[in-house]
Each structure stands twice: as C-alpha cells, then as structure tokens.
Amino acid sequence: MSIRCRTIMLRVWVCLCFFMTWVNGQELAFRHYGTKDGLPSAEVYDILQDRQGFMWFATDMGVARFDGYTFEVFTTDNGLPDNTVFKMYLDSHNRIWFGCYNQRLCYFENEAFHAYPYNQLLLDAIHNKSLLLVDLLVDDQDAVHVGVKARGYFKISKDGVMVKEVTTLPEVMGYCVQTEKGMLSTGFDNADIEKTIKYVSCLLISANRFNYQHCVRVMNDAKLYSEPVKSVISGDTVCLVSHVRKLMRCTEKGCIEVAGNYQVLDMGMDHRRNIWMSTIDSGVYRMKSPYQPGVWDHWLDGESITGVTMDVQGGMWFATVANGVYYLPDEVMHARRFETSGKSKGRLIASDQQHMYVVGEQGDVEVLNENGDIQRSMQISLSKSMHIRYLAGDTACRKLFCWGHGNACYIQNFKIRYLAYFPHITDLLCWHDTVTAVGPGGIIHLVDDSIYRFGFQQKEVPAITSMAMATDRSMLLGSLEGLYGLVDNTPYFIGGDDERLHARIVKMQTDRNGITWMATKGAGLLGYRDSVIYHYDVSNGLCSNLLTDVKVDQGGDIWVSSFSGVNRIRPEGKPEVLYLSNANGLVSNTVLGLATIKNKIWILSEQGLNWFDADELLPDTLNAPIVFRGLKVNGASKPCRSGLELNPEENSIEITFAALDFRQAGVVRYRYRINGEQDSWSYTSQNTIHYERLPSGKYTFEVSAQNQSGVWSPSSPFQLSISPYFYDTLWFRLLLILVLAGSVGWYVYSRFRRLAWKNSIRNDLTQFQMQALSAQMNPHFIFNSLSSIQHFVMQHDERASNRYISRFARLMRLILDNSQKTMIPLESELEALEIYLELESMRFNQGFDYAIHVDPSVKPTDVRVPSLFLQPYVENAIWHGLMPKTEKGKLSIKIYKVNKVVYCEIEDNGVGRHASVKTNREKRPGHTSHGTVLSEKRLHLLNRTTRNSFSCEFIDLLNEQGNPAGTKVVLTFSEIN
Template sequence: MKALIKLFSPVILLIFCPLILSGQELGDTFKSLNVSDGLPQSYVSGIIQDRKDFVWLATRDGLSRYDGKKFKVFREGENSSYTLSSNIITNLFLDRSGRLWVCYEQGDWDVVDTDTEKITRLTADKNFQLLRDKSKSGRSIIQISDSVYWILGRDGVVYTVNFLQKKVTAFRSDQLLKGLSPTFITGITWANQNIILITSHALVYMRPDGKILKTVNLTFNKSGLFNPKRSWKDNSPLVRKNGQLIIPDEEQLILYDSLKNDFTVIDLPKQQHYIVPPLVMDKSENIFLGYANMIFRLDSANRLSRFTAETTPDTKNISMLLDKSDVLWAGTNGYGVRQYDLYLTQIPKLSYTASFHEQILEKLKISAEEIKHTFLHGISTYFFRWTTGNDGKIWMTKAGADSVEKPNLIYFQNGKLQRPKWRYGTESQHPHVGINALAVSKSGKLWGIDNALRPVFFDTRTYTAHTFEAIRHRYDKNKLNEVNGFVIDDEHIFWISSSLGLIRYDQNNKSVIHYFNNLPIRQLMAVCQDPLDRDVLWLGTYSDGLIRFNKKNNVCSYYTKKTGLPNNTVYSILPDKNGLLWCSSNKGVFSINPQTGKIRSYVTKGEIPVDEFNRFHYFSLPDNQMAFGGTEGYTVFNPESLVDDTYEPHIALTNVKINNRNSSLNDPDSPLTGAINDVEAIVLPYDKNFLAFEFSALQFNIPEKLQYRYMLKGLDEGWVTAGTDNVATYTTIPPGSYTLKINASNTAGVWSGYVKSLRIIITPPFWKTLWFITLCLLLAGGLVYYLIKRRIRNIRTKDLEKIAFERESMELEAQAMRSQMNPHFIFNCLNSIKALIQEDDKKNAVTYLTTFAKLIRNQLYNSQREITLHDEITTCQLYLQLETLRFADRITYGFLIDPGVDLHRIMVPPLILQPFIENAIIHGILPRPGKGKIIVSVTKQQDDVICSIDDDGIGRHKANKDRELRKPHHISKGTLLVETRLNMHNALNRNNFSINIIDKTDDSQNPSGTSVILTFNPTL
C-alpha cells in the first residue's frame, strides 16, 4: 500500500494542485521599483543583498546599488577606476568575503568589492580567461573556502577557481564523478561542508577534495531530469536544515528526503515554462520560486500554494531575493522589481463606496436600507458623533448648528440599530442644536455638549433630554469654537476639548477653568481619558502633537515628531482593550503606550496608501476592531493582529556634499579615500566646511516610514531629529575634530541599535595651526629675548662704564685715604723720634730711626691696593717695635698666628690693622697705670679669617671721657678711615669684610680693655 501511495503521489498532487493553488493570494499587494525610481533598466536578472545590507540589482543596462532612497548605477566605461566589463548582466553571486561576482551575457566575469566599490575585471586577466563564456549564466557557483570556488559550466564541466592564486582548473563530469554514467552535471550546492552535485540521473555528495561520499540515484516516475544538456538548464537545489533537498526542474519540484532516502515530485501548472532559479527560503523554511508570471510558495510542510496572482502572460519573474527584513524581491523581464513584505502586517486599505460612517455601519451589519431611515443617511462624516455606553450600547448622533425639534440620538446593540422616540423635559427652555460631543459617566449617565456649548443630559430610561444653560466661557465669540470631545469625572466634572482650548466645567456650581487658550497650541482635536490613570487626559492637537495632561497638577508632557510621532497632527485617540492608545494623523496610524510612551507607527497596505486621515473619522467596533477614515479611503483592523517591527536597520552614508558639490572618487580634489560608506574619516581644509551628508536606513519594507536622527559630536549637544528627512546639513563648521553619528528607526519608530559614525577633521588655516602659532610665539619670544638681551647689554655696558668710573673714583679715594693715613702715622713716628732726641737718648733714637726706616721702606713697597696678610702683620710688628721703643716698658705685645693660616696667600688692604693697634696703645694702655699688653691673633673659622687686636687698657668708655676732657669734639680719624676703606674694598672687590669692637669687662663688670675683631673672606 505504501508503495502504491508512493507511486501515485505525483498523480494525486497533480489532480489536487489546482485546489491547492486556488488558496489565498497573499502576495497580491506589492511595491514596484522601475526606471522612474532610478533603476537603470527594467530587465532585472539578478538581486543580491550585501553584508552591509545594500541591495544590488543586475540589469541589461548596468549594475545598480539601492539604499531604499535611490539607486547608484555602475556602467561600462563611465569611469576609469570603477567600470564594468559590460552593461548586459545575467546574474550575481555574493561570496563570504563581500565580493560580488558579476556574470555578463558575453561570458565575461567581474568581481566587485561591495565595501570599497572597486571593480576587478576578472576575465581580462589571462589567468582567468578559461571562465569566459563557459558558465551557466553565472547562477551555479558555490564557495568552498575564503578563496576557492566551484562554478558549474556548460556541458557538465565544473571549474574550480582559486581567487588568490589566480588559478582556474576545468573538470569534465566523467573526471569529477570517476566514471559514473550516464551522467551530466546540471546543478551544484554547498551544505554541511560538503558539495552536492545534481546530475541527470543521480545526486552525488562529495568532499571538497573530490572524494565521493554518497551517490543517490533518481528514483521517481521519470528516469532523469528534463533536458539536462540545455545550456540554460540549472537544477541547483536549496537545502533545508533537516537535509531535505528541493530541486527545481522545469515544471516540477523534486524533493529528496535524505532521512527517508526517497523522492517526491510536485508538479506546477503546465505553462510551457520552467522554474527560474534561484529559489529563496525564509526563516521558517518556506520556499519561494518564480514560475512563469507568478510566484509560488512551498511551505515547511511541502504544501504548494500560489503566492501572487497571475499577471500578464509576458511578465516573467527571472530573479529573486529575500532580504534581511523579510521583503521578497522579484526581478522581472522588463517590468522592474516587485517587493512583497512577508513579515510586517500593515493595516488594510479599503476604498469608499459611501461615506465613512455609513461604511462602518455596514461593518455592524446594518443595511443601507436601515440607514436611509435615519438622520445619518447623507450627512457628512464630519458631523458624525458617537460614544459607547457601559452596557455596550453605541450611541450615535449628529453635530451641527441646526436647531432640532427632538434629539437626534440612536444606538446600536446586539446587532440591531435602535431608534428611540426622544422628547425634551419640560424644564428645558432652549431645545438644543446638534450634539458636538457625547460622553458616558462612570455610573452610565449619557451626556452631550451641543453646538452652543450647552450640556444636555439624556435620560436613557425615559428617553428624555434635559438641556442646561450654556457654559460661560471666555473664548472670543467671533472665533469658531468647535467642540470635539469631552470626558466626565465624578459625575459632574466635565473636561471639554475644542478648537480653542480645554475647559473644566463643574456642573454643580457652574464654575469654569480654561486651559491652553493662552498657550501657543493651535487647536485641540481630540480628548481621551487615560485607560489606567484617572488623573490623566490625552489631547490630540492640530499641529502640536499629542499632550499628556495631568488633571491634578496641570503638568503636561508633549509628544511630537521629535519624540517619535509620525506627524504632529493627531485627529483622534481610541483606547484598545489592552490599554494602548491608537491615534490617526496625517502620516498614518500610530499607537502609544500611555505608561511607557512607546510609539508604534503603521501605514495602510494598498496601491494608494491612506496616510492622511480626517477629523471625526474614527470608530471602535464591538469586536475590538478599530476604524479610521482618510482622504482616499479608510481602514479597519484589530490591533492585536498587527505585528510589531523589531528589525534594526543598518545605516548607510550615501553621499557627502562639500560646499554644495558632490564628492566623488573620480574628483581629484575629493577627500574620499574610498567608497563613502566605507570611509572612516575625512579631512577637509578650513574653507571646505559647508557639509551636507545624505544617508539611508537599509530597511526596505516601508522606507518612507523610517525616521532619522543625527549628531555632530563636538558641535551638537544632542541628537537632532530629522523625521523622514535623510540629509544632515552643517554650515561654517569651525576647525576641529568631530564625529558624525547617524541613527534611524524602523517602521515602528523604534531606534536601531546600529549607529553609523564618521570622523570629520576640519584643518585650520596655516595661521591658526599649532606649528604656525608656535613658530610665531618662538619668533616673538626670540625677538623679545633679543631686544631684552640687547637692552640688558646696553644697560650692562653703561653700568660697567659707570662701575669702572666709580671704581676708578673709589680707587683714587682709597689712595687718598691711604695718603691720609701715611702722614698721620709718619707724623706720630717723627714726634717719637723728636722726643728721644730731645731726651738725648741717642741709642734708642738711632734704633727707633732704623726701625722707622724699615717701616717706611715697607710702606713704600706696599703702596698697592692690596697686600698679603703677612706683610700687614710685619708692618704691625715694626710699628709695635717703634711704639715699645718710644714708651719704654709701658707696652708689651704678642702675635698669635694660627699655623693653618697661610699669611702669604691672604690679601688685605694695607694698614688695615695698624690704626686699631695705635688706638689700643694711645687710648687704652697709655692712660692706665702700669704696663699694658696688646695681643694680635690670626685664626681661621671655617672659610673666614679672624684677625683680633686685644688690649687690657682702660676701655673705650673711659678713654672717650678722658679724650672729651682733653680735646672736646675730637673724632678719631684712624678708625673712621679704616671703616671707610673696608666699605670701599668690599664694594670694589665684592668682599664681605666686617669689624666688630667688643668692650671687655672683669668679673665686677669693670672695663678691662677692648677687643677689635676683623672678619673677612680671604682672597686666595
């Protein structure tokens, strides 16, 4: 029995195939791309989507790349760097490295790098010429490794190509299949790291090294494939995850189940045509194939159905692609490309046969005859008002300024239209005009606001209408104020929206509060109570977006195009059962989650999209469906049936204009180093800073629904929302380093996680560059340094001249002082000699004179500015000898010299010690009774030399008193001259000589002498 079923299964399928094919035509609605859209030619022989999501299309007039907005066309000879071998292309193949293999009708091959757009003329290279005019239209090609390919040629020959080694090898079928016969290779594919060859009578599984793993003979009602030797014949299969092969063969599909090792044949309607490869497969493993002028679908359960309606007989689908966003592309033989959205459920487009509200009443199964007997027949939908009561009744009325004798109010419930007989209450002094808004309170009470802004209560038990005094508002009476909705709180608080603003009206105390009438909100168009938060109202506006209004604290949140709305005009707001708010606009329908603010946008599906909707053209049906009416049609849908778009499109940079000029690699002045979308950074001079960037999101379902935002980091503080505009323009960008970031949303308004980045460097003019500024600073610094140096040199020269002059003056002054000291000393010595001669002490006089002569000779020899300390000590010794001779035994003296002091190397001014020794003798020792003593010592303390003259005389205090008695106002010139000379010596020689005079006392604090200490740094 099983064998019989297997035997007759093709016959059964053939019998029931028309029944299968008569199912729902899911793909009847499509979008077309043709020459008017920028396609170079309408014969589309190949379609490929590359790694960055661009779509490439092969035509008979060049290759084009599509980004959802426009086509970029490559042709033969149009530029030297990026030129094709021919314009007539038969097919395309994209390898794993992003290389696009282009096969031409005359047999040539090119390879296009889809990242850089660089074109390599493959068969122009002698190493690849073996491929010319040998392949089967370029369709049957597989990639084995990064650089190794197998290409199926005519007559069953297989060509192996090593792209990097530039090597092509041809294998005949008998060489490759090792004697299997009769055989002819007609298809090839790659699956699970193995090669599968389709031959005229078998399937061959082979390893890349050529070893045959398995051979499966074709075992079905025909002994082999149709016409295997035809040059156009291509049986390259698709392979499902379970290993099942789907092999196209003219008017049939051959299914091979590798697990069961059996074949199934599915026949297509006889069209005297053949299945055109390639076959494409979606994520659910449904397979789409082009056949004649239709597209068929083979689902995962191998049920065949017609996907598209039959078109004109001469229209044939000759290429196919299923892109990453689940759009099916079908290239035709002269009618461009057709796009079918397999995933996104768009809201349907319905055409008007009557007014919107009458079309909706028909959806409620209300006949046209019933409608004719109501006030709704023939009125404009702009006057149609409705609301749904707590009991499910849908109340409908008519708006307008016309007075009515009785209320126009009917309702629909349980499939029937009811027309109650209404009357006015006796207290109603003013029968109302048309009801502009209806609302139901929480307890179920039905209220209306008429055209004159009067509240009207409708008693639905007695069908009595009670009209109240008009609300006293502050609106300008000369302006049209159209009420478009209201909401009831606490049974007596009315929130009324109108074209002039929002009113809070308390029915109990008649108080009125106005909102928005003083704000720049152009018009309110709709009001809706938040489904979950009773403190929140949602307001639609004419051109200011959607407003979330908190009734308690009057805080507003605004939703506009900048925050994701498709359009800033919101005509209506309808809540669904899940708490979402659905709104109509001038750019389709969108939903918003009132809790999260998440926005989803939808457009109608049809030949003429109903993007622009109208005021008051909305309705909620009892079966959870919603209806919105527009200018060219209307839509009815169930919100739960719509699929959210979760696709995240990549962003492509498609053009850069620099100073209003397009950048091109052909332009020698272009800053581009490669294809614009492949460039990571551009460097521009300061005078080319007027930039416009064109970009596109690579999602092809509904490109017009995609939103864009961009930011020039370093200049913009945040994202700039551009809506559907895909151009970012910046003028006079200052020099600096920036990063352009571009982001896009999908069709639902959800921002993609992919962000396109481009570094932009604007170089400053040379006079603003760091090196120039540094050079200028260095030059300025050098000039300033030179001027300062020159000034200092001049000042120093003048100072040196002045110092030299002052030094010379000081030298002369010092000589003058020395000349003053010498006479003073000589005068004293001569007086002493005179005294000895007078006393007739010849011996001592001779000794004195001899010693004086030595002293004079020593002084004459030491007339220079400085002498050694040894010479100064010698002079002092001679002087003390003279004074000892002069005053006999009144004076004793001693010299204590530190052995560590080299007196011959220490230079001092001449006669620097003698005046202090003289003062010690004259004013210290001689006035005292008895003998006195003078000790001259020279010691060293670190780097200083200490010379001290110590006496045991009467001390300076008593000596001064005595001198004052003898010679009033006398000033000791010797000590003064020494101090003056030391100061000059310090100034001339930059030394630091100092004098310190110490008055000595005994244990009883009585004066006991004087100690003079001279401290100086010796000049070595």
C-alpha cells in the first residue's frame, strides 16, 4: 500500500474518531412532560388554559392541573363522572367543563367539581353508550352544545330543554357549527345541516361540494379556521378545513386541496398566524400564511398529536396519545444536540459572517450556514501535545483563526493554512488586511502570513486575556487584573480607583456607539467609553456575574453568556435585560461561547448548539399571575385562602406559591416580604417560604415574580392573622390595667385612710397632750391666784378680796371656754390676758404698770392663736422679772404684723433672767419652774400638728451701762384666718 493511501486512510480514521456527531439534525426546543413529571397518564386528549393561567390536561386517568412546578391530579374521587375525559371547555363564568367517556358532563367551580344537572337528558338523546363526545361548548346563555360522533349535534338550554338536534344523513362527510360563543365540530362522517339555522353560521362539507355561507372567526380549539388575511388568489377571507385525510383552503369561490394523506386531529394558530396541525402518527406540521401547498415544517414525527393549544404567553402545547405533553416556549429557538457518546464535542464557536464554525479541542471543525445546515466538516491536523484553545473569526479578513499551545492556523474559503512558530496569543483583531494579536509577550502583527512581534516596553504586565479597539483606534487590553490601554506598545492601567475595572476580563467587544463591553469573572458586564462606566450584574437582571463571552449583534444589542444561561441587554433608552435558559430551549445552561451571523445569535453549550433570529425573539411583556398553592401551619396543611385566622400557637407558617410562567419552567426569580417582620424585599428562586414563630398580629405576605425581560409583576398579597394569647388581647390588658389601677387605688385609699386614722390618733393624742399641758398650766395659775386671794384676806381687805374674786371668776370662765378649743381668736386671748394682768396688778398693789397695744394691721377677731398662748410668758415677766424689783415695774405687750407674720412682743423692765434665776435659787433651792418648759413643749407640738410655724425668742435687755434692764420675749407665727 502506498504512503499516499495510508495517509488518506489515516485521515478518514481520524475523522471517524473525532468528528462531532449530532442527534437528529436541527430541531425546535420542545420540552416534554410525562408520567415521571406528574402527569397521571401518557394518553392525553385535550389541553386548556383557564383564566387564572393554569394548564389543564384531559387524560384517560383523570384531569391534571399544572402550575409550572407540579401536576395536581383530579379523578372520580374528586367528583369527576369518569376518569377518561375527552373534551374540556372554559365558559364565560370561568367554569371549566369536562366531557367524559361515559357521555356525562361536569364543571369545575370554586375548587370543586359539580355534576351537570341534565346529564340524563343528554344520555337519553344520544341513546347509544358506545358513541364518543367529540366537541363541547357552553355559550353566554349557559346553553350546552355537544357534538357526538356518528350521532349529531345537541343543544340543551339553561333550563334543560333540548333546543335542536341534528342527526346523520347519507353522503355527507362532516360539518362544523359556529355558535355565538365559538366553533363546534361534530367530527362524524355522515351528517348534514340546514342552510338557514338562525342561531348558527354553518360550513357544510359534502362528498361533492363545499357550501360556504359566511366566514367564521378562528378559534384555537376548532377544526375549521378562517382569518381576515389577504389571499394570494383573490384577496378574500381564507378558510382552512380539514376532513377525512385532506386539508382544504377555501374561499367563497371554492376550495382547493393544500395537503393530502394527513389525518388531522386538531389545528391551532399561534401569535404569528402560523397554523399548527396535529396528526395521527405524523407528529405536528406548521403552515405559514398564506397557507399554500408546499413544504411545511414538520416535528415530532411518529407521534399521534390529539390537541394543539396556545397559551397566553405564546407557547404551544401538544397533547399526544401515548407520550404525554410537549411544550414549545417559542418557535424561534433552533437546536442541535451532541451525541453524549461522541469522541469530541464543540468547545469553541466563531463566524466570519458567512459561515459558522464549531471547533472541538481535537481539531474537528463543523461548518454551518446561517440556517444551521451543516455544509461541510473539516479536520485540523494537530500535534499530540496541541489542543485548540482559542478561536476567532474575523469579518474583515474573512478568516477563522485557530490556535493553542503550539502551532496555529486559519481557515479561509474552506482551506486550512498552518502558521509555523506562531507565538502564544490570547486574542486577535483584523484591520485593513492586517491581523493584530495580543499575548503575554506583547503585540503581534500578521501581514501576508508573516509574523512581526512588538514586545511590551513595560515588563510587569498582568496576563492579557482579550483585546478591543476603541473609537479613536486605540487599543484596549483586558487582563486578569482589569482594563489597560496601550500607547506606543506600553500598557497603562485605566481602572484607577474604581474597583469594577480591576475585575478579571474574559472577552471584549466594542459596539457601534463606541462603548467597549467587557465580560468579567465576578463583576458581571462592564462598558467603558471616555472614562464613563456602564455596569450590569445580578442586581439588575443578569443571571450570573461570572461570564464566559460577550457579543454585539447588528442591532446594537449586547449578548452575554455564563454557566447559568444567556442574557440580552438593550442599553439604549431604558435598559432592558432578557434572560434565556434551558427553559426557553437552550440545549444547556452551561454556555461556552457566542457568535453572530447577520442578526442570528448562535449559542454553544456543553450539550449542543442553539441559534435563532434576534428580531423574531419577542420580549416577554406579560407578567405571569401568581397563585398561592399551599399553606402549612405547624407542619400541617391548611386551606390555602387569604384572610385565614389562626390560633396563637399556630405561628409556624409555610406558604407555597407559583408564578404561572411556563416559559421559565419553574425557574422563576421571586421577591417577597411580610409586613411587620421585613419591610425590604428578599429574593429567592424557591416557591416555598417559611416563617418560624410569628408573633400574634395581622400579616400581609407579598410576592412578586420576574419575567424573562427582567420586569417584576405587581405583588400578590396573601393575608392571614394570628390571634393573640388571652393575656395579649386588648380586653385582657384593659382589664388588667383596671384591676391594677383598682388595686393601686384601693391600696392608696387604704393607705391614706390608715394614715388619716394614724394622723387623727396622733392629732387627738397631741390635743390631749396640749390639753394636759393646759391643765398643768391652769393649776399653776390657780395656785398663784389663790395665793393672792389669801394675801388679801390676810390683809382684811374685803373690797379688794371681792373684786379679786369677781375678776378671778370671770377669768376662770374664759379659761374654761377657751380650753375646749385648740385655736381661739386673738380677741379672746387678749381679753383673758387683760383680766389676768389686772388680777396680778391688784395682787402686787399696783406694783407695775402694763399696756397692751395691737397694731391696726392686726384684726384680733380674725387672727387665731392657741388658747393661753401669751399668758405663760406674761406670767414669767411678772413673777421673775418685775416682782424681785424694788421700784415700780412696767410691762408692755405689742402685737403687729409684717408680711403676714404676726409678732407678739412681751417686754418688761425687770431684773433680767440671770438675776431672777439667782434669786430663785437663793429663796427656793431645788424649785423648778414649769411654765417655761411647758410653753416650749407646747410650741413644739403646735409646729408638728399645724401648718403654721411658731417660734419664741428671748432677748436680754441692757441699759447704757451694760447692766440688765429687763427681758423681751418675741413670739412669731403665721397669720391663720
């Protein structure tokens, strides 16, 4: 065998070993749901979306309600007449109707199934239990329309009256009826209908004619379609009619057959006006307007599709006889999958704006056109130690460069040219047929396959990862430590103090506005132009801050990839961030790279390749409704209804909710909060929130969902209240306050009563003490007075004795009257004092003169003083001051007031206190004067028991020579009226 033959065989073997293999060519991004996901059966007959947003599936094992997370199954145990359900219908009252195998109907309302009250009437009319219900409709008057195979059309009014019945006639292939509410098809092979039915509009299909009465509007669940679109033939309204194994395109002028040999079970229209036809054993077909014969798009071959439905988000649902349900989020996403057992998978992707290149590490290359068709496969010869690590396509040079840790090459016009001794680089650009590359060692220019190196002037430069050209044709370099500029082959750091520009830069590209966009590992997406920084991260919509690539499409949109999916950013105007993931049809969320051809976006992931037209990718403008799916209290399920009242001990709450966003396949970003516990939003991708030990009170739990465009839905509230313990209730607290207040009041009242009682006892005791003191003073005075009377009797002075006794009796009477009271008028005190002075003057043979002077400012009738208040001090002045004196004495009593303080001055010109004490000791040794002591005790008691302040001051008077000249006593007290 020649060397040439061996070389050819070796290359063939290499291609067989390392060539990338794909699964089933290109496909749409269908998502599949089966019994493993919760469907009760793989045999599905009908699909419906209710007005809340739930998807309903009719199967031979009951019906299932889907919220994007779980399937909730209903059977005869829940109220269905039969577990096999063929048809469903949503009426104007939001009731979901079910037509079952046993020809009975029911409807679902307020979370419960209700039997149709006229089921027996319908059974009697059909009169054949083996016939199947093929269509069901309920109009605005609550009349039920039923189509029965091989039996006809029935209408039952709200009151249970059979209004119209159409039975089978020969040589008629089938018909459809449009009521006021919508289309209804009987779907049997032999039927006819009158042309002049007032309450319906009809299309009659017979064996040899098509009778067109008037056009009807398209309904998603109809077998007949008409839409006011322009016809390529006459411009009239077009109707598509399927019957037997033919599909006809009809106008008022007649019908033409556009497809044959298809047994169409259902048809549905999407938001782009494409018609989707489900068939038996042939999958689903898509026919684009104007619905002409030709090659149609075809998917799910081999499947028997029983139903086609479009949801409110524009997603298409397909029911199958034996394989569950398929869901297509958007028909613009195309995909190719790698075989999991392949020797090599695509790791790099790039384009030259004519072709797309997918390159594996082992050098295998797939070349695809802009429609995703594989045009050719190529193999780059590599040394054993070389792997393709970098790939760059250039639109100016029309070249695709591949390089790694070794030799490099480029592909141009499907020819591979190898570059010897190519240095290690990390990125390149092409400008005017000159390739400029950058690597750790500096700048490299490739001109006519000749290599020119220009080393960096600065030695300490971080590892360069990417490069881009600014609007002024200057070079920007991305590195492991941030953004650098390049002037005269000298890098300089641009980041400054802004920490964002210190992040590791992975890829760079400059848009038409001169903004250089940088995909970073850790800081999200950064844009830089003229020292202005633009920043996007997870806080404003990115799915990850760890990016793998960035590309700018021809429309100016920015596309970034990560290991969590892809984001599209529209920076102009109000920034808009769109998120794409495997929920939207990506083969995998682990995205390795991005590329563009014209306005098509190509996404390379670990499991395969996706591509789509960016102009056809409609934004997610709908806010998916949020429904509350479950409530657990202390681990036990509770009715999930807002406004629930719970007991105090029921304070561990778990709330389950769901955004009915089927595009995101249950991977929805939520924000939530609950009043009283958290005022700011918390973010999560879970649809269950748990609160532990909530205090009593009224709570409003709010949750909002983010759609793929990054727009948050209005918050949905869920209210509940936790009753307080009895000791936390208002009435208990008020009662407790009242009890405490009453107890405190009773205690204070009792305390005051006890204090008042003690004070009363103390006052009484004081009064008794004062009375006792007065009683002691009175005998003292009486003793002295009796001594005076004795003196007069001994002197045989009867007149003086009688006068003295008379005045003494008057004085005793006054003292007796005054002693009954604690306080007496000053007038009474002065009257008794004047009689006392008169008696003492008589006793001493007029041995002293006395005078009582009351200042006009003092009103004796108004001022009150204790009884016998002044008498003890006057008595002391007479007995101890004036009596020892040999000459005639003088006694002066003055009463005046200063600032509401009453002064009483008792002044004598006697011998003085010191001489009096000396004389008393000589004459009566051992004698104690009780008058002064009693007076001091009395003043002390008065100060304790009254609000007044009594004081007494003794002043010794002296003459000019300094000898004693008498005594002055000053009594003061506040005026008491």
